[in-house]
Amino acid sequence: MLLGAIETGGTKFVAAVGNEHGEVIEEITIPTTTPDETMPKILQFLNQYKIEGIGVGSFGPIDVNRQSPTYGFITTTPKLSWRHYNFVGALKEKFSVPVAWTTDVNVAGYGEYKLGNAKGTESCLYLTIGTGIGGGFIQSGKILNAYGHPEMGHLLVKRHPDDQFEGMCLYHHDCLEGLASGPAVEKRWGKKGVELSTNPKVWELEAYYIAQALVSYTLVLRPERIILGGGIMNQKQIFQFIRQQFKEMLNGYVDVPDVEKYIQPVGLQNKAGIIGGLLLAKEEASKTNFVL
Known part of the structure; x- marks a missing residue:
């Protein structure tokens, strides 16, 4: 075929x-x-x-x-x-x-669900974090849509107390995309993400916002696995910060799989x-x- x-x-x-x-x-x-x-x-x-x-x-x-x-x-x-x-x-x-x-x-989430790092699971949340932020959810082989498709990148998050950056989103300013997208990183720090690889403060702050979002998605959707893709996630060191802050924020409220397996990078690149x-x-x- x-x-x-x-x-x-x-x-x-x-x-x-x-x-x-x-x-x-x-x-x-x-x-x-x-x-x-x-x-x-x-x-x-x-x-x-x-x-x-x-x-x-x-x-x-x-x-x-x-x-x-x-x-x-x-x-x-x-x-x-x-x-x-x-x-x-x-x-x-x-x-x-x-x-x-x-x-x-x-489509990227579906690929990961079928043949990538979520293969073998019943449910998968896929999030891309790059120029923009977006997400999709797959349950039992079906893509979640309702009146429209989810707009997960515009989730409202709590601002870090030390972060004075106003946000990049034209609609919401300091939503997840406004605070954690690639352009937000560049405007906040004055350099592109690839030039900030060795600065842990950049990725700890980035992880603070991403982990918040993952806690919210976890509480609402209860996925079996979360896959994170996009240009920001090429900074592999960020995963340790996200997993650590995710565990602290969730605080054991609900059961999730082992966090090392639960929050994964893309498998199909x-x-x-x-x-x-x-x-x-x-x-x-x-x-x-x-x-x-």
């Missing part, structure tokens, strides 16, 4: 053709400019193959409510040229195949999204139902 996958990002689109096992046959990367420039190249690439389904993980917000008249649209994204773009509609015009449509974090897209395309082509 040949399948297509598309992962959209702020600077690039990745498209791939692969099989139902998540194995990639061919892959291309296209700069993210405008729909008129980017999409024809993606469609042309996929059209070289006789694919039976397409899985898409898109930056958001997006409309994932199948009952909505704008299902399949990118909605109020800050990327102005992509606002209110009918992504699924563009694919359906070209291909008469099922399309699995979800967020970029959901930068392929999680594409692999997840292929696997979701397989499920959609097989008429598997998702939580909407």
Whole structure:
């Protein structure tokens, strides 16, 4: 079975053709400019193959409510040229195949759940911490959506008493994304994260906000495993700070798996999204139902 996958990002689109096992046959990367420039190249690439389904993980917000008249649209994204773009509609015009449509974090989380560091679990929370922060939750093989998809990056967190940084979020200022995203680290400290690797104060503060969020997600969702990805998590030293502060904040209130296993880095590296897209395309082509 040949399948297509598309992962959209702020600077690039990745498209791939692969099989139902998540194995990639061919892959291309296209700069993210405008729909008129980017999409024809993606469609042309996929059209070289006789694919039976397409899985898409898109930056958001997006409309994932199948009952909505704008299902399949990118909605109020800050990327102005992509606002209110009918992504699924563009694919359906070209291909008469099922399309699995979800967020970029959901496809990466699904890849990790099936073949990555959450393989073998019943439930997985995936969080990416980079240019922005977003999360997805997988339970018994199904992606959690409701009226819309979760926006986990905008969780409100308690400010550290020594942190005077105002926050970067245009909507909430000092939400999780506003205080702990890559741009927030750079603006607060005056340097990019990669230049701050040897400064433990940076990563202790970062861990303070991330650990708070993980406690909240744990209390609400009770996942079996948490996977952390994104550029910030390339600073591997941060994991020890997150796990330590998570244990202190949770304070034994509920049982969780051993924290070393509970909070994990990504296992599929930068392929999680594409692999997840292929696997979701397989499920959609097989008429598997998702939580909407």
